[in-house]
Structure formats: structure tokens, C-alpha cells
Amino acid sequence: MTDLTPTTDDQHARVVVIGAGQAGLSVAYHLRRLGLEPGTDLVVLDRAPSTGGAWQFRWEALRLGSAHRVHDLPGMRAMGLAFEDADRSRPARDVVGAYYRRFEEHYGLRVRRPVAVTSVTRTTGGLCVATRTADGHEGRIHAEVVVNASGTWGTPFVPWYPGRDTFAGRQLDTTEYRSAAEFQDQDVVVVGGGTSAIGFLLELDGVARSTRWFTRRPMTWSDTSALDLESAVAAVDEQDRAARAGEVLPSIVSGTGVPVSRRIRAGLDRGVLRDERVFARIEPSGVVTADGEHVHADAIVWATGFRADLRHLAPLHLRTAKGGVVVADGRSAEEPRLFLAGYGPQASTIGANRAGRLIARQVMDELAAS
Numbered sequence: 155m156t157d158l159t160p161t162t163d164d165q166h167a168r169v170v171v172i173g174a175g176q177a178g179l180s181v182a183y184h185l186r187r188l189g190l191e192p193g194t195d196l197v198v199l200d201r202a203p204s205t206g207g208a209w210q211f212r213w214e215a216l217r218l219g220s221a222h223r224v225h226d227l228p229g230m231r232a233m234g235l236a237f238e239d240a241d242r243s244r245p246a247r248d249v250v251g252a253y254y255r256r257f258e259e260h261y262g263l264r265v266r267r268p269v270a271v272t273s274v275t276r277t278t279g280g281l282c283v284a285t286r287t288a289d290g291h292e293g294r295i296h297a298e299v300v301v302n303a304s305g306t307w308g309t310p311f312v313p314w315y316p317g318r319d320t321f322a323g324r325q326l327d328t329t330e331y332r333s334a335a336e337f338q339d340q341d342v343v344v345v346g347g348g349t350s351a352i353g354f355l356l357e358l359d360g361v362a363r364s365t366r367w368f369t370r371r372p373m374t375w376s377d378t379s380a381l382d383l384e385s386a387v388a389a390v391d392e393q394d395r396a397a398r399a400g401e402v403l404p405s406i407v408s409g410t411g412v413p414v415s416r417r418i419r420a421g422l423d424r425g426v427l428r429d430e431r432v433f434a435r436i437e438p439s440g441v442v443t444a445d446g447e448h449v450h451a452d453a454i455v456w457a458t459g460f461r462a463d464l465r466h467l468a469p470l471h472l473r474t475a476k477g478g479v480v481v482a483d484g485r486s487a488e489e490p491r492l493f494l495a496g497y498g499p500q501a502s503t504i505g506a507n508r509a510g511r512l513i514a515r516q517v518m519d520e521l522a523a524s
């Protein structure tokens with residue numbers, strides 16, 4: 155059952171997990187198996203109102219498996235649940251939200267929500283997690299170890315282009331996109347080379363008056379072959395290298411190419427998915443391409459990715475001069491009582507699952523040593 159009790163002023167826990175998405179739930183599941191008691195030893199916090207992690211906020215038309223596979227949480231099979239059997243005619247946000255709810259209830263994880271973590275600071279015995287509930291109630295939880303699993307949805311990344319602030323139409327990012335109906339009979343420019351951009355273009359086709367698609371680099375499409383597996387492994391390795399070096403994490407899709415599903419194939423054949431190199435500047439009425447064409451736009455949709463949402467960790471001063479955080483095997487190099495689940499090579503539902511086991515073991519070792 156979801157525990158709706160707001161945090162009171164000062165509490166103690168052995169481990170606090172920040173975020174109940176795939177990464178946070180996976181870590182919590184393994185910590186419980188290793189003997190921590192949810193609700194007392196182990197406190198899981200999430201600022202969102204419901205179950206599902208970031209999935210609960212995704213747009214209506216998004217379906218499970220439309221681009222990538224969503225992996226089961228560890229322990230889901232034992233409950234007789236599998237995403238493979240999920241209803242693909244329903245929005246992914248509803249399906250994932252319902253599955254995660256059953257998972258949390260089955261394993262008694264007692265996630266507290268909506269409770270936002272506003273900061274994490276060092277104390278003599280560990281870390282202090284400051285919290286705020288939706289009604290403004292503030293609290294602090296003193297923990298020996300913190301596992302941050304806050305994902306990226308809270309920090310969409312929108313690049314700067316000359317004239318961006320002069321655009322007279324609507325600009326929105328992936329987190330603000332709801333449905334194509336909002337763009338009925340409009341000229342829409344979509345920016346970005348990931349699966350979100352592709353999903354928007356396919357949904358806008360036949361609803362918007364026109365769409366144009368701009369990406370920084372030419373799109374690479376991939377069929378499911380051995381080569382793709384290799385490039386996926388290489389992309390995860392590159393994430394790992396960047397995380398260990400404290401660099402800003404690269405985009406995963408730029409390393410792997412986008413798999414061509416039947417729906418994408420149809421979009422390519424219809425000419426809906428024709429990528430052009432990104433425009434040179436933005437004007438009040440649209441964008442101007444590198445060769446000087448003015449493209450009229452009522453709206454610009456920035457599907458340009460995300461950054462790790464680590465704002466609440468700012469007091470720990472983890473950022474390097476290279477703009478990232480040094481993380482090796484899910485653990486902060488700067489603050490050994492802090493783990494980052496779902497970060498870098500662990501981003502993706504399968505990576506998040508691996509993070510659960512890897513991090514839970516290290517957390518238990520840290521607790522035993524302290």
C-alpha cells in the first residue's frame with residue numbers, strides 16, 4: 155500500500171531512496187530482500203502524485219514497446235506480471251503506473267508520496283535529506299546512505315539557437331507535449347533525433363497542417379541485428395566512461411541508432427520522417443535553415459533530450475569542471491555514502507534493473523562497515 159503519511163520534522167532511516175521509478179524500485183526491492191524493513195530502515199520517497207515514475211507524465215499516445223522494450227522489474231515475474239503481456243492499446247503511462255502500483259503493494263515498499271527531496275547535505279553520521287510535501291510540510295530524514303534515483307524527466311534539455319527568445323509562436327519541450335490535437339492545422343517544427351521526436355511526428359501527421367523535422371546529425375536507423383547489439387553495448391560503455399570521468403553524459407540514441415519498427419517504416423515510406431539539419435536561427439514567425447529557407451512555424455517542439463535531475467544534490471558539490479558527476483558502478487566518487495541509480499550506463503529499464511542488484515549489495519556493505 156502507498157503510505158500517504160507525510161514526513162514529520164526529524165526522522166532516522168538507514169537508507170533513503172529518492173525516486174520510485176524503475177531504478178529506485180529495483181534498488182528498494184533488492185534492499186528489502188537483503189533484510190531492510192521498508193518504512194523504517196528503508197524509506198522510499200517520490201515527489202510525483204502517483205505510481206509509475208516518469209511514465210505517469212508521458213503523453214497520451216505513447217504505447218509500451220513503441221520504440222524500445224520495457225524490461226520487467228526484478229520480482230515482477232514471481233508475481234505473474236510481465237510487460238510483454240501488457241495491453242498495448244492503452245497509454246503506456248496507465249499501464250506502467252498500474253504495474254508499478256501492484257509491485258509496490260506486493261513487496262510492501264511503502265513509498266511515501268508526494269514527498270519532494272529539496273536538498274541532501276552532509277552530517278557527521280551520514281546524510282540529511284530535506285523533504286517537502288505537497289501541502290508545504292517540511293521534514294528531515296537522517297540516513298546512513300542515500301540512493302538517488304531521480305531520473306531525468308524534471309530537467310528537459312533545450313539547446314539555445316539565435317533568436318530563440320524572439321519566436322512569437324508556442325515553444326514546448328517533451329515534458330509539456332500532451333497530444334497532437336493541440337496542434338490541429340498548425341505548422342509545427344520538431345527538433346531532436348530521439349524516439350520522442352519520432353513519436354510526435356507520427357502522431358502529428360494528418361493533424362497538423364505541416365511538420366518539418368530538424369536534427370543535429372543525420373538520423374541513423376537500425377534493424378534488429380547483431381550490429382545493433384554491438385552498438386548498444388558501445389553506447390552503454392561510452393556512458394560508463396563519461397560517468398567515471400565526470401563528464402556530461404552523451405545521448406544514448408546517438409550511439410545506437412533508432413530501431414525501425416513497422417510504424418516507423420510506414421512513416422519513412424510516407425515521407426513523414428524526413429530529417430533535415432538543424433536550422434541556423436529562429437525568427438518570430440519560424441525558423442531559417444542553413445541555406446536561407448524561411449520555414450513558417452506556429453509551434454516549435456523541442457524533443458532534445460534530458461539531463462540527470464540532480465538539483466537537490468547541489469549542496470554536496472559533486473559537479474566537476476567538465477559538468478558531470480563522477481560515478482563508478484553506481485557510486486559517487488566524491489561522496490561514498492551516496493549512490494546514483496539509473497545514472498549513465500544504468501539509464502534504460504534494463505540498466506535500472508542491473509543497478510538495483512549492484513547498488514543494493516554495495517549499500518549493505520557500507521551499512522555493515524559504518
Ligand code: FAD
Binds near residue numbers: 174177199208303
Ligand atoms: P524515472 O522514471 O524518471 O523515476 C524517477 C522518479 O524520481 C520519479 O518518479 C520522480 O517523481 C522522482 N523524483 C525526481 N526528483 C525527485 C526529488 N527531488 N524528490 C523526490 N522524488 C523525485 N526506457 C526503456 O528501457 N524502454 C523504453 O521504451 C523507454 N521509453 C522511453 C520513452 C521516453 C519518452 C523517455 C523520456 C524515456 C524512455 N525510456 C525508456 C527511458 C526510461 O525513462 C528509463 O528507462 C526508466 O524508466 C527511467 O527510470 P528511472 O527510475 O531512472 O527514472
